[in-house]
Amino acid sequence: MSARDQILARVATSLRRGWGAGGGHAHRTPPRATPEKPAALPLRDRFTSELEALGGRVHAARSDAEAIQAVTGICAERRAPCVLAWYEEHVGLPGLRHALFDRKIGYDTGWLPDGEPARSERLQSLGRIAVGVTGVAAAIADSGTIAVVSGPGRPRLASLLPPVHVAVLREDRLYASLPALLAAHPGLAEQGSNLVLITGPSRTADIEMTLTRGVHGPGEVHVVLLP
Amino acid sequence: MSGPHEDRMSVPQPLSFHRRAADALSTPDLPQKIERATARLVAARHASFAAFPEGEALRDEARAIRARVVGHLDQHLIRFEAELQKRGGHLHWAATDDDARRIVVGIARAHEVRNVVKGKSMVSEEIELNGALEAAGVHVVETDLGEYVAQLAGEPPSHIVGPIIHKSREDVAAVFREKLDAAEEDVSDAARMTALARRTLRAEFLRADMGISGTNFGVAENGSICLVTNEGNGRLTTSLPRVHVALLGLERIVPTVADLAIMLRLLARSATGQKLTVYSNLLSGPRRRHPSGSEAASEPDGPDEVHVVLVDNGRSELLGTELAEILYCIRCGACLNTCPVFQNVGGHAYGSVYSGPVGAVLTPALRGLDGFADLPHASSLCGACREICPVRIDIPRMLLALRAKGARRSDTPAWVRQGLRMYAWLARRPRLFAVAARAARVATRMGARDGWRRSLPGPLAGWTDHRDFPVFAPRSFQRLWRERERRKP
Amino acid sequence: MRIQLLATCLVDHLFPRVGLAAASVLERFGVEVTVPAGQTCCGQPALNAGFTDEARSMARHTVDVLTADDAPVVVPSGSCADMIVHHTPGLLAGDPSYASRARALAARTHEFAQFLVDVLKRPDCGACLAGSAVYHPSCHGLRALGVDRQPRELLAHVGELDLRPLRDAETCCGFGGLFAVKMSGVSGAMLERKIACIEESGAGTVVATDMSCLMHIAGGLHRRGSRVEVRHLAEVLAVMEDERGSGRLKAASTKTE
Numbered sequence: 021m022s023a024r025d026q027i028l029a030r031v032a033t034s035l036r037r038g039w040g041a042g043g044g045h046a047h048r049t050p051p052r053a054t055p056e057k058p059a060a061l062p063l064r065d066r067f068t069s070e071l072e073a074l075g076g077r078v079h080a081a082r083s084d085a086e087a088i089q090a091v092t093g094i095c096a097e098r099r100a101p102c103v104l105a106w107y108e109e110h111v112g113l114p115g116l117r118h119a120l121f122d123r124k125i126g127y128d129t130g131w132l133p134d135g136e137p138a139r140s141e142r143l144q145s146l147g148r149i150a151v152g153v154t155g156v157a158a159a160i161a162d163s164g165t166i167a168v169v170s171g172p173g174r175p176r177l178a179s180l181l182p183p184v185h186v187a188v189l190r191e192d193r194l195y196a197s198l199p200a201l202l203a204a205h206p207g208l209a210e211q212g213s214n215l216v217l218i219t220g221p222s223r224t225a226d227i228e229m230t231l232t233r234g235v236h237g238p239g240e241v242h243v244v245l246l247p
Numbered sequence: 248m249s250g251p252h253e254d255r256m257s258v259p260q261p262l263s264f265h266r267r268a269a270d271a272l273s274t275p276d277l278p279q280k281i282e283r284a285t286a287r288l289v290a291a292r293h294a295s296f297a298a299f300p301e302g303e304a305l306r307d308e309a310r311a312i313r314a315r316v317v318g319h320l321d322q323h324l325i326r327f328e329a330e331l332q333k334r335g336g337h338l339h340w341a342a343t344d345d346d347a348r349r350i351v352v353g354i355a356r357a358h359e360v361r362n363v364v365k366g367k368s369m370v371s372e373e374i375e376l377n378g379a380l381e382a383a384g385v386h387v388v389e390t391d392l393g394e395y396v397a398q399l400a401g402e403p404p405s406h407i408v409g410p411i412i413h414k415s416r417e418d419v420a421a422v423f424r425e426k427l428d429a430a431e432e433d434v435s436d437a438a439r440m441t442a443l444a445r446r447t448l449r450a451e452f453l454r455a456d457m458g459i460s461g462t463n464f465g466v467a468e469n470g471s472i473c474l475v476t477n478e479g480n481g482r483l484t485t486s487l488p489r490v491h492v493a494l495l496g497l498e499r500i501v502p503t504v505a506d507l508a509i510m511l512r513l514l515a516r517s518a519t520g521q522k523l524t525v526y527s528n529l530l531s532g533p534r535r536r537h538p539s540g541s542e543a544a545s546e547p548d549g550p551d552e553v554h555v556v557l558v559d560n561g562r563s564e565l566l567g568t569e570l571a572e573i574l575y576c577i578r579c580g581a582c583l584n585t586c587p588v589f590q591n592v593g594g595h596a597y598g599s600v601y602s603g604p605v606g607a608v609l610t611p612a613l614r615g616l617d618g619f620a621d622l623p624h625a626s627s628l629c630g631a632c633r634e635i636c637p638v639r640i641d642i643p644r645m646l647l648a649l650r651a652k653g654a655r656r657s658d659t660p661a662w663v664r665q666g667l668r669m670y671a672w673l674a675r676r677p678r679l680f681a682v683a684a685r686a687a688r689v690a691t692r693m694g695a696r697d698g699w700r701r702s703l704p705g706p707l708a709g710w711t712d713h714r715d716f717p718v719f720a721p722r723s724f725q726r727l728w729r730e731r732e733r734r735k736p
Numbered sequence: 737m738r739i740q741l742l743a744t745c746l747v748d749h750l751f752p753r754v755g756l757a758a759a760s761v762l763e764r765f766g767v768e769v770t771v772p773a774g775q776t777c778c779g780q781p782a783l784n785a786g787f788t789d790e791a792r793s794m795a796r797h798t799v800d801v802l803t804a805d806d807a808p809v810v811v812p813s814g815s816c817a818d819m820i821v822h823h824t825p826g827l828l829a830g831d832p833s834y835a836s837r838a839r840a841l842a843a844r845t846h847e848f849a850q851f852l853v854d855v856l857k858r859p860d861c862g863a864c865l866a867g868s869a870v871y872h873p874s875c876h877g878l879r880a881l882g883v884d885r886q887p888r889e890l891l892a893h894v895g896e897l898d899l900r901p902l903r904d905a906e907t908c909c910g911f912g913g914l915f916a917v918k919m920s921g922v923s924g925a926m927l928e929r930k931i932a933c934i935e936e937s938g939a940g941t942v943v944a945t946d947m948s949c950l951m952h953i954a955g956g957l958h959r960r961g962s963r964v965e966v967r968h969l970a971e972v973l974a975v976m977e978d979e980r981g982s983g984r985l986k987a988a989s990t991k992t993e
Contacts, residue, residue, distance in 0.1 A: 023340040024328075027497070030563040031321040037567030055300045070522070131547045143453050143487065163522035172537070175547040176486045180479065198508045198523070209469055209504050213334075213535050213549050214486065217511075217527040222479040225519075226393035226409060228416045229284050230437035235392060235445055236452075237479025237526060269921050278925065587908045591925040625919060627912025627926070628784060630879035650786030659785065663914065667782050671790035674776040675797045684749045699958050709917040713924030714955030717750055724743045724752035728759075728771045 063161040063194045064245060070164030074220030075233055076241040083246075088119045090244045091153060091186055095125050098150050102126035104182055105153035107173030111188050112155045130175030152178040152238065156189040157215075158205055159243075162197050165219040166243060170212035179218060185238035187218075190246045264596060264621045271592040277413060281593045284412035285584040291520025292581055292635065299516060309513050310638040312506045313575035316498070320566060323467045323500045324557070330470030334532030336553040344374035347558045351376060351459065351492055352383045354554055358490050360385055360456040364448075366474060366484035367391045368461025369407065369578060370494040370558050372600040376459070387459075388451045390480035392444050399426040405594035405602070408518050408580035413593050416440075448480070458484035458550070462495040463578070464510055465555070468503045471531040472555060475511065475524040482528050491530075491550040497562040498574040504529075510577055513637040517579035561613035569648050570612045575638045576605050582632035582642065588625055597622060604632035608645045616649070620658035623649035662706045681723065688719035738768040738807040739851075742798075744816045745777040746947045754947060757974035758812045758848055765858055774801045779827075780819040784913045788827065795824045796834055802845075803837045808855070809845040812970050813946050814877020817847040822880060847877055849945055849969055853886040861973040864895035868939040869972070870902035872930070872953070874946035878906060887945055887969055894972060902942075903933040911952040927956045934964060941965045943972055 021029075061069070068078040081087035091113070095103060105127055108117045117127045130146060133139055154174070156166045166187050170176045179185050195201040198217075202208070209215045222237030233239045271277055296302045316323050328338045341347035347370075355363070363385055365371065377387045377398075389398040393410030397403065400422045404410030411419065420434035423443060433443045460481060462472045472493050474481040485491045501507050507529075515521040534549030565571050583589045583603030594602035599610040599619065607626060611619040623646045632642045653659065673680045691700055699715035702708065710716055722730075739762065743755040759769045779794030798820065802809050811817040821842045828834040846855060853859050871891055877883035891899050910916065910926025917923075930953060934942050940963070944950050947968055954966040 023342050023346060027340050027342055027557070027559050027563060028321050028324065030559070031324070031497075031566060034563055034566035034568075035318065035320065055297050055302060057300050058298055129547065131542050134551075139489070140454065147449065147453055165523055170546050170549060171535075172542075172544050172546060176482070177548050180482050180486065198512060199505070202505055202508055209466075209471060209529055209531065213531050213533060213546060215529040215531075216482065217523060219521070219523045219525050219527075222525055223477050224392045224441060226391075226396070226411055227419050227437040227440060228280075228414075229287050229409075229412075230416070232438050232441040235441055235478035235480070236390065236448065236483050265919060265921070268919065272921050272925055587910070587926050587929075588919075588922050591922055591929075623786075624915065625922070627875070627908050627910060627915045627923070629875035629908035629912070631875075631906070631908065634879055647783065647786070650784070651788045652786070654786030654788075663785060663918075664787075667785055667787050667790055670777070671779075671782055671787070671794050674779070674794045677774040677776050680776045687749070697958075699955070701959075707917060709920030709923075710955075712920050713927060713959075714952060715958045716955060717951060719749050720752045722752065724748045724755035725771060725773070725775070727752050727756065 058162070063196060064191055066161040067159060067164055067194055068245070070162065071220060071241070071243060072164075074164055075223075076164060076220050076243065079242060079244045081244055081246050084113055084115065087113055087188060087244045087246050088116050090242075091116060091188070092119055092123055092125070094184065094186055094242055095120065095151050096123065098184060100125060100150040102128055102149050103151045103153045104128050104130050104146060104149040104175070104178045106155055106175065106178055110155045110171075110174050111153055112190060113188050116153070129173060130177050146177060146181055149182050151184045151186060152180070152182040153186045154178045154188070156187050156193060156243070157208060157211070158193045158195060158201050159189050160196075160198050160201055160217075161194055163219055165198070165217050167201065167208065167215060167217050169208060170214040174212065176214050176216075179216070180237055183234060183238055184240045184242070186242045186244065188244045188246065264598065264625045267596040267598055268592045268625070271596045276415070277593060278591050280413055280415055282590055284406070284409050285590050288408070288519060288580070288584040289635075292517055292584070295516040295520040295522070302516070305509055305513055306637055306639055309509050310575065312501060312509065313577075313638050316500050316502065317566065317571055317574050320498065320500070323502060324497070326467040327465050327470055327500055330468065331532065331555060332470070334470055335535075336470060336532040336555060339554060339556045341556055341558045341560070344558070344560050347374045347494070347556055347560070348376055348379040350556050352379055352385075354490065354492055355380060355383065355385050355457060358456065358552075360490065362451070362455045363387045363457045363459055364390050364452055364455040364484050364488065365394075366458065366460035366481040367394060367476065368459065368494050369600060370461055370496050371459065372403065374494075374558065374560065376494075388448065390448050390452070390484055391476070392441060392478060395444060395448065396422055399423075403595070403600070406580060406583055407578055407601075407603075413595065452483045452487050455488045457490040457492060458488040459492045459494070460484050462493050462499060462555070463514065464507055465495050465500045466502075466504055466507050466529070467500055469531055471504075471529050473507055473511070474528045474530070475514065475526065476528070477525040479526055482526050485528065485530055486549055489550055490552045490554070491533075492554045492556060493530075494556050494558060497557055497559045514577055514579050517581040517635070517637040565612055570608065570645055572640055573605065573608045573612055573642075573645060575640050576609070577638060579637055581635045581637065585631045585635045586626075587629065587631070588627070597625070604642045608642055608649065611649055612645075616653055616656060616658060620653045620656070623653065660706065681725075684719065684723060688721070691716065691718045737766070738770060740772050740802060740805055740807050740809045741769050742775055742778070742802065742809055742811045742816065743771065744811060744813045744947070746951065747812060748775070750951065751947050751968070754812055754968040754970050757968065758810070758970035761852070761861055761970055761973045762810065764861065765856055767856070770805065770807065772801050772804065778816045778819045779824075780815060781913055783819070783823060783827070792827045795827050795838070796831070799824065799828065799834055799838050799841055802841055806844070808851070809841065810848055810851045811845065812848040812968065813948070814847050814874045814881055814883055815946055815948060817845060818876045818880040820845045847881055847883050847945065849886040849890055850881065850883050853889055859886075859889040860893040861890060863893070863973045863975055865972055865975045866896040867941060868898040868900055869941040869943050869967075870900050870934055870937045870939040871905070872902060872909065872934075872942055872944040872949060873906055874944050874949045875908050877945050883945065887943075890969065890973060891943065897972075900937045900939050902937055904929070905933075909949045909953055911948050913948070916952060927952060931956050931960070931962070935962070939964070941967055941972075943967050943969055945969050
């Protein structure tokens, strides 16, 4: 009998015993205070306040040109010679690549080759890039969350490896809550091998409960918000 | 960073919770360190739920989801397997911890793995995986900051969510100084120590051949696994190396992505008071390549192989029993944070990977009562755990069930057993009960001052080690009442 | 209205004043208080130690004692009330001659504060006690029975009483039955924290609904030579006139009312 058959057989046998799911009825202590409903704000304002409370930055842009300027500005501030980015059509900012090129900033779309030492060397060089640029599949206002999905031309590492992550979000992809997002995009998880909900910069409080940002993932998250 | 690996779990443990707790209570500053962490986490949890009107209803829904899965686990496992395989992942079934270790080492060998990075995984601690990998010549690095420090220090983690709450900043600096040869300026504060760890571990991430992670939830409807972290080590572990191995406890399945969303919202709020963990990472199989190999049509990165190792290790035995409810647990750690026993002694006192209220049930449930018979008694049954649990698990009920099991096995000390039998015998005989009470009064008055005794004999001395014991009343309430009634006209 | 008072073993043999106080408060509202003969112990200590057979036999005895009469039962203890309301029916579910009686008994058993406020609808007992106090919510009453609002309402109506907030009020005091002896180190540590919070409040009295907690807290306070008094809620509510400095909870009190 394979391990699979053994385990499944044991599960089936066990479940036939009296207790089924094993729970008694839950002994309820009624909550002592009635939870308050958070104030209703327009989605973009809610998103902005949630993300900024976590240490992220939201750059409101009225046009593609302003958005491109925000991105190039961040790169210039960090003197980044190159970005690790999604294909421009997935970032959703036509002309971005060209604008970066004009400022002598390279645009690496993160393809990982197979075989060693090519793969390892490539990873080392990707690891030196200071700014990652991505689009956003959808976002959540009540927690300041952006959802990114991997796919062709959409490397996972762009929102992960560099210390700075810039994400371009259009307001029509902004939803009030996670359930609302999933209801609107039921197939989101199917679009790629990796769906990540990113809620602010990387952080830890492991050392004496002291909050530190920028542990393994990006310490800076910038969302460029377009109408 | 390399050095001889120490199998943390083989560090000899004193035999009982009682003794380990006594050690913890007499360790200078330990209770304060633990309280600093737990008090903050509990306060954050409560603040978070106070601003979350749908919270109570969501807890009910989440409990129902877990109950449904646990009650029909085989169906969900079969679906999970099929969907994972459809998307190019491999599923391995491990009946025991030994099987699980063999499987993971086997995968490492097959891929000639030399360096492994690990994301947080309680199951990997449970099956004592690191030692097996090191013995096979594989270098393993923990990447969660707290787990990394614990690994360097040669200690097991002491809390599900905060592995080093038992260490102060200075303790961590000492570890970095000793094991990483860190310069003074690099350990001068938490931010710098974190930066040092980030640099050191980034190098490890970039050279790792295999990433091993735990799994917060497997999703049956699309064979995906979800791993949440605040640091991002979970993402790096599962996206950088060519091979990803995920350990998944048999019961950690939810049916759909929508169900997952409910669990994630409750998990973050219960664990740390956050609305969502920084990275909720859902992985469905390996890097997707177009058959043509075209770059434009293939994912640019991600692991080439994904292996999920389903670990039973005693879980299937719990199904259908009065202990099955402990399998609902989503490992948020809230019960640890709110438990006054845990707050005073910390996680190491439980002598097992799973500590706190959940551990007091889960460890004897999975491992049997041998060696863990006192864990179910390490509780005053206050119920704070049940009150805070996001899926409303009735831990006190199961602690009582385990105590009953232990009593039948004669784990109870003789004086308790005989004393209670005698007490129960007397309680059915009210006149004799009253006689025994009068005898007890005489006994308590001996050596009493001011209505109190400063010491009690024999096994009862535990009481008077910490407080005085009152003398019995000269006349019982029932006797006083009878006299009162007789005096009535 | 007639009720049956279940004193509980601790009150019966260590703190009879509490039983007398509870009866006097109930009689103030015209309730006829009866004390069924033969009551000993509800069985909770045996249940908590894992001795379910012994717990069951004690539960049967308790059911016998309390079902000779069908009047409601009032218990000045959250943990004992919980035993009868939540655990006894389950323990006796498999015994045909006790199962339905246990369920019926559970339905008419009330913790003392719960009975005064929710059944008698008398949150104001006309009590008066000068001084400051903190209220410690005993865990079984609080979480198993949902008793919290009621004692606080009753205390809020006690004239001249300065009721202060207690930090970490809902954290267990560390009694836990045999836990206090078997895990005495941890129990002692929990007690120290509770006492520290009590002392921090500056209150002169700590009030609770369970003598188990209070016996443990009083023992700790006495060990430290503390001046803080320990009172069961019933004792506070029984005091009609201004009473100052009535002295510490004396287990071996010779006073009767």
